[in-house]
Amino acid sequence: MSSADIDVRNVHKIYHKDRIEIPVLMGLGLKIDAGQFVVLMGPSGSGKSTLLHLIGGLDAPTSGSVRVGEAQLETMSERQLTAWRSRHVGFIFQMYHLVPVLTAAQNIELPLLLFPMSSAERRQRVNTALDIVGLGDRSDHRPNQLSGGQEQRVAIARAIVTDPDVILADEPTGDLDATTSGEILDLLSLLNSDFGKTILMVTHDPRAASYGRRTVHLEKGVLQREEINANPRGAAAALAS
């Protein structure tokens, strides 16, 4: 299973809207070792999602550098970033964003259509991802036949089916109840502990933050403080204790 470290150095990000400059990140620096589970927290507008997008290659910094594994993202074209993203990054969104007319298995299979792969191999990978997220018996269900938690599991399966180095999760439990949130966070913890995935998760929820090894607090585009969590929550941790 693959994993990658992340190195963000002196990154500035300024948006331009109607000739107005909106600085979002102000010389931010952050280093994440391969296989770490890091949580990003901060008030709205602090730049959490922007940082996530920069690390995921969805956007480019105004200045500064972003390295993920061996990829120096600010030097890459949009086409190169998209191709890199398909192989190295798995995204998990708050609202799942599954294609409603496809089954769970088909949704998970979508990223694999970008690779030269036989249908048999695609099917095998999809089944593996479904097993990991515990939805083997729901493969033929459409999203409207799944609960919110199950939809998010499908979204997680879609994010991991390409075996990415990094998983970026933007408020993955924002739309879920407490019990279901716990299940999703346990799953993310499992991906980190058992599969060694580097995970960067944005959240407002302190309980969700307790699953990370590190919590980074952003405010007004700069890193305010960091907290190390010696005993992160999670299924693996629960088993270990």
Added chain:
Amino acid sequence: MTLTYVLMQNLRRNPLRMGLTVIAFALPMAVFVAAISFVVALARVGAHNEAQLRLGVHHKQTLTNPLPEALRRRIEGLDPDRARLAAVCGMRWFGGRVPETQNTLTSLAADVDTFHIVYSDTDMTPEEVVAWQRDRTACVVGRNPATTYGWKLGDRVTLESTVPPYLALEFHIVKVMDNAERANFFYFRRDYLDESRKAAGFDDPRCNIFWVKCRSAAALRSLQQDIDALFAHTPDETKSEDENAFAANFTQAAGDLPGLMQAMAVVVVVVVALVAGNTMMMSIRERTRELAVFKAIGFQSSRVFTIVLGESVLLAMIGSVIGVLPTAALLYAFPVRGLSFGPISGLEVSWVAVVGSMVISLAVGLLAGIWPAMRAMRLHTTDALRRVA
């Protein structure tokens, strides 16, 4: 799973909207096929007429003013060597009706010696020509009236004229014409008509029109000028026109039908493009977030462009197939016969129209989808995702 499958599934996202859009495509395309089939039929008739190189000479004021039959000799006298004209056939309108029916047949009396030369497209065999020339009651009938009234070769039939002196004449069918261009016509001998009219007290052998079979298009044009010049400033001043121009006098009496059909076809295409474009724009607007996720998980902008454009084309082609193929199949299986619409005697499916409509549907699908596809391609992923949150 393939991307094509994803396209198909995307179309089923909103079944009601897809259904209405498909119907919005299908019905106009069905009308389009019929309209273009009509235009193609007109064009076919026009091409046929052009190839026949016939020049119609009638009274300049009105077709209903018959000309003396002696004009035929004077027309022939313009070209004694027959370098420009092959033959001249005088014709007189009979306007016959089958007794106890209402429909007037396109029935004309024609010169016995030159009819088969000037109207070589009746494809009369030498035996049929002999029968025509031997029997003064001989007639040559198009397949539409033959089918309608159950006539066949050798039958004796009666027509009642709708013009004075309202003669009722009996005829002997010596040929049933198969070609579409002659399908509505009924020809018989002019000498038979003149004798019958004389017996009824109307001794004025005249012709409503003289048809001149020319040897070339250039000959047709030169004869057209020479004939009208010959009779200019006389009581029998003539107007000469080629067969297409002559036929247009009748179709244009009902308005410029070919032009109307073509305009209708253009309107159909534009309306369909607008409907499809609107549908695609609505669909893409609803799926902004989803398309942003496609890009986020690694779909190149060009691929997103292809997906959106592909959906538009697929929608157009589905609608077109649903509209065009049943119409074409229906016209193929049950062609409309017995039309008497100017030179059009029937409506059959034109495969030019079918292929043309599919090509136009493809073009409309591309046209309707290009703007939504461009928007999808240019979608800023983070902005779209931020709109989500």
